[in-house]
Amino acid sequence: MARWEPNAPERLSKAALELFAERGYENTTVIDIAQRAGLTKSTFFRHFQDKREVLFGGGTLAGLLTGAIAAAPASATAFEAVVHAMDAVGREAFTPDRREFGALRRAVIAANPELREREALKGLALTSAMTEALRERGVPEVTACVAAELGALAMKIAHERWGAATCGDFGEAARLAFDEVQAAIAAETSSGPVAAKSSAR
Structure with a gap:
């Protein structure tokens, strides 16, 4: 034995x-x-x-995200379900004692093209998993894709800030990043070509 x-x-x-x-x-x-x-x-x-x-583990992170999206309140919107999932990741995966590991991991991956490619593929897989979890909640496909993409971007921003110790709790950082991403899109949409075309009609 x-x-x-x-x-x-x-x-x-x-x-x-x-x-x-x-x-x-x-x-x-x-x-x-x-x-x-x-x-x-x-x-x-x-x-x-x-x-x-x-460096990349198994499906632990994907499992946390999809499980938390499924467990979000029935009344939660797609975006609220994604934020619920990011909170779960903060509690279970990106804890304070893992901050140093996260920073080292990011530095190692940044120095290796093969690992950067693998990290990008992992990001796509996580986005796909969140999209499918949202669809299983009855969220329309386009809305599910948008919410998952924004969630993945917010997680990336939050992870960089968390690893650099520029924020405290990962879940809080992820929620802030998610709000910032949504605000940036809203600002661009209200002042960009789409808005201009709409006002011209």
């Missing part, structure tokens, strides 16, 4: 990020990560499929 290793995923994740930052993602092996964490290679593979999964 395999020996239980306390906090193995956290230790491996921390070791991986430290090594990625020190040596570069390409120059770090699974064995390096396991040794830095004081664990074995087999322990690493019990928790992660490969070193890339340390």
